[in-house]
Amino acid sequence: MSVDLQTVKRVAHLARIAVSEEDAERMTGELNAILGFVEQLNEVDVSGIEPMTSVTPMDMKKRQDVVTDGGKAADIVANAPATEENFFLVPKVVE
Amino acid sequence: MSDLTQLTISQARAKLHGKEITATEITEAYLSAIDRANPALNAYVAVTGDKARDMAKASDARLVKGEGGALEGIPLGIKDLFGTEGVHTQACSHVLDGFKPRYESTVTSNLWADGAVMLGKLNMDEFAMGSSNETSYYGPVINPWRRSRLDTVVMPTTHQGDGGFVSAGGTRTARSLDNAQLVPGGSSGGSATAVSAFLCAGATATDTGGSIRQPAAFTGTVGIKPTYGRCSRWGIVAFASSLDQAGPIARDVRDAAILLKSMASVDPKDTTSVDMPVPDYEAAIGKPIKGMKVGIPREYRVEGMPEEIEALWQKGIAWLKDAGAEIVDISLPHTKYALPAYYIVAPAEASSNLARYDGVRYGLRVPGKDIVDMYEKTRAAGFGREVKRRIMIGTYVLSAGYYDAYYLQAQKVRNLIKRDFETVFAAGVDVILTPATPSAAFGIADEDMAADPVKMYLNDIFTVTVNMAGLPGIAVPAGLDAKGLPLGLQLIGRPFDEETLFQTAAIIEQAAGTFQPEKWW
Numbered sequence: 001m002s003v004d005l006q007t008v009k010r011v012a013h014l015a016r017i018a019v020s021e022e023d024a025e026r027m028t029g030e031l032n033a034i035l036g037f038v039e040q041l042n043e044v045d046v047s048g049i050e051p052m053t054s055v056t057p058m059d060m061k062k063r064q065d066v067v068t069d070g071g072k073a074a075d076i077v078a079n080a081p082a083t084e085e086n087f088f089l090v091p092k093v094v095e
Numbered sequence: 096m097s098d099l100t101q102l103t104i105s106q107a108r109a110k111l112h113g114k115e116i117t118a119t120e121i122t123e124a125y126l127s128a129i130d131r132a133n134p135a136l137n138a139y140v141a142v143t144g145d146k147a148r149d150m151a152k153a154s155d156a157r158l159v160k161g162e163g164g165a166l167e168g169i170p171l172g173i174k175d176l177f178g179t180e181g182v183h184t185q186a187c188s189h190v191l192d193g194f195k196p197r198y199e200s201t202v203t204s205n206l207w208a209d210g211a212v213m214l215g216k217l218n219m220d221e222f223a224m225g226s227s228n229e230t231s232y233y234g235p236v237i238n239p240w241r242r243s244r245l246d247t248v249v250m251p252t253t254h255q256g257d258g259g260f261v262s263a264g265g266t267r268t269a270r271s272l273d274n275a276q277l278v279p280g281g282s283s284g285g286s287a288t289a290v291s292a293f294l295c296a297g298a299t300a301t302d303t304g305g306s307i308r309q310p311a312a313f314t315g316t317v318g319i320k321p322t323y324g325r326c327s328r329w330g331i332v333a334f335a336s337s338l339d340q341a342g343p344i345a346r347d348v349r350d351a352a353i354l355l356k357s358m359a360s361v362d363p364k365d366t367t368s369v370d371m372p373v374p375d376y377e378a379a380i381g382k383p384i385k386g387m388k389v390g391i392p393r394e395y396r397v398e399g400m401p402e403e404i405e406a407l408w409q410k411g412i413a414w415l416k417d418a419g420a421e422i423v424d425i426s427l428p429h430t431k432y433a434l435p436a437y438y439i440v441a442p443a444e445a446s447s448n449l450a451r452y453d454g455v456r457y458g459l460r461v462p463g464k465d466i467v468d469m470y471e472k473t474r475a476a477g478f479g480r481e482v483k484r485r486i487m488i489g490t491y492v493l494s495a496g497y498y499d500a501y502y503l504q505a506q507k508v509r510n511l512i513k514r515d516f517e518t519v520f521a522a523g524v525d526v527i528l529t530p531a532t533p534s535a536a537f538g539i540a541d542e543d544m545a546a547d548p549v550k551m552y553l554n555d556i557f558t559v560t561v562n563m564a565g566l567p568g569i570a571v572p573a574g575l576d577a578k579g580l581p582l583g584l585q586l587i588g589r590p591f592d593e594e595t596l597f598q599t600a601a602i603i604e605q606a607a608g609t610f611q612p613e614k615w616w
Contacts, residue, residue, distance in 0.1 A: 001497075001500070003491065007491075008487070011487055011490050011491045011494065012487065013471075014490050014494060015446060015474075015486050015487060015490040016450075016453070016467070016470040016471050016474055017471060017474045017475050017478070017483055017486065017487070018468075018471035018472050018474070018475035019475065027483075027484065027487060030484055030548055031484070031487060031488060031491070033547060033548060033549055034438060034484075034488055034548060034549060035488075035491075037435055037438065037549045037552075038435040038436075038438055038439055038501070038505075039435075040431075040432065040435055041432055041435050041436060041439070041504050041505060041508055042504070044429070044432055044504075044507075044508050044511065046504065046507040046508065046511070049507045049510055049511060050507070050510060051503050051506035051507050051509075051510065052506045052507070052509040052510045052513065053506075054337075055323050055337060055513070055564065055565030056322070056323055056324050056367075056369065056565050056590060058324070058367070058369065060366060061363070061366045061370070063363065072197070075197035075198075076197075076456075077456075078197055079193070079194050079195065079196070079197075079456070079457035079458070080455065080456050080457060081454060081455075081457075081458070081459070081460035082460065088455050088456060090455055090466055090469070091462075091463065091464075091465055091466045091469055092465075092466075093465075093466050
């Protein structure tokens with residue numbers, strides 16, 4: 001399978017990365033080189049093989065359903081580019 | 096002791112606990128070495144001198160009272176991927192501009208609890224995506240090793256006056272260093288360079304497809320990627336969560352064992368952290384390997400591999416045989432599919448992990464006409480080319496209509512890769528010996544690799560299988576090539592059997608010796 005310019009632009013938008021026409025053209029070539037490389041996986045017979053879900057057989061650890069942390073609003077917003085009274089500020093999303 | 100930076104961790108530990116030297120002295124020695132070398136090598140992206148001096152002072156107070164921990168007063172470098180409270184943590188990406196976390200990663204917390212001193216944060220490929228440390232926002236790291244050539248020098252006949260000497264002419268050979276700058280490998284290039292150039296006693300690193308072992312091999316240092324789940328991932332910037340593991344890079348096998356003992360722990364904050372006590376890895380060093388079964392996988396003999404790598408591998412086989420190991424030929428038939436499967440699984444996980452960099456919660460924000468425009472502009476400006484490439488691949492293979500063909504297929508192949516290893520271990524193989532990399536260190540801005548991303552990816556051909564199967568792997572220096580550059584061998588072990596890796600790597604180290612670059616910086 002290979003991608004065309006339109007697909008690259010669509011994927012860039014899904015990934016929320018702005019691309020120029022020139023970027024998209026360059027990426028098309030690079031992505032096709034990588035997709036060409038991974039193509040060889042199709043020759044592997046995987047009939048009856050389960051997809052891997054966990055590399056080490058282990059049961060998901062469960063914690064007690066209790067509050068162990070919190071009250072750190074100031075820490076959480078400390079690194080944000082724009083905040084006001086412990087809220088993250090973003091461009092207006094609702095008219 | 097003239098230069099304290101030359102001490103290994105085990106030597107420094109003995110001198111610190113024996114009160115022959117102080118933590119302050121050794122820390123100052125490293126800080127001045129960094130000061131002199133960093134402009135040339137670019138290994139550190141942030142040096143935390145004040146913090147290091149404070150930590151060293153506290154270590155000295157504990158050492159005086161005889162209360163020193165396992166790493167008391169040992170100065171370490173920390174890869175920029177580890178969250179360090181109040182200190183530069185950017186995964187060497189522009190998108191995390193100015194980020195100083197309000198928390199400390201579990202691995203670094205463990206090191207500080209054992210008394211280690213932080214010298215600063217180490218350069219790396221952006222988000223650990225790269226094999227040459229050239230994708231860092233902070234510029235490439237330079238390998239302290241340079242190629243050298245043997246020159247035949249004709250000695251002039253000279254006569255000097257009274258009391259002088261007379262040289263009769265003739266020829267001699269001399270090694271002269273080439274000026275070309277080489278990469279230290281990646282993604283933990285800063286860690287490998289800092290350890291190799293004596294800019295820290297040891298360093299933390301991480302390995303998703305070979306990012307500890309390949310730079311260790313390129314710099315003549317020892318690097319171990321432990322079993323998935325041995326070191327907590329909590330507080331480490333995530334790249335591909337099912338593959339990422341932290342581990343140390345050190346100057347010798349014993350130092351790597353000492354560091355891993357401190358880094359590893361059982362952590363309730365990481366659900367994939369395994370519930371098993373951490374053994375005393377150092378105790379495995381020096382144990383004989385008589386009767387141990389060493390597997391040699393035929394699939395690791397790849398087309399176009401330099402003669403020297405094959406010769407190194409044969410040397411490694413001979414050393415282990417001489418030490419009493421039984422050498423057996425094995426087959427890992429799905430080896431060639433590990434790298435293509437990796438380049439689906441790792442970008443898929445990365446595209447999801449890196450979705451969090453949106454210009455809202457931390458780091459860079461580029462304003463836009465609405466929120467989506469802000470996201471897109473922020474991410475376009477914040478991520479470098481390689482990172483964007485991988486996010487794009489990941490987004491594509493996870494997108495509707497392609498998930499089964501790519502992602503599901505890759506995860507099935509991954510199970511087959513794991514099964515290959517399980518089969519040979521079940522047949523009694525204790526450890527597997529392979530080359531660590533298909534070549535020695537290459538030049539900065541290598542044109543072939545810049546033109547074709549897949550060429551760069553091939554660096555990880557021998558290391559990536561280990562991540563796909565979640566196994567432990569260690570790279571240990573085994574010799575120099577004809578140009579005087581270090582080459583490494585890799586040992587792969589059973590899950591959570593890091594002890595056998597240290598035990599066997601120590602045998603290789605004993606036979607091969609340790610390697611130091613000639614100082615030019």
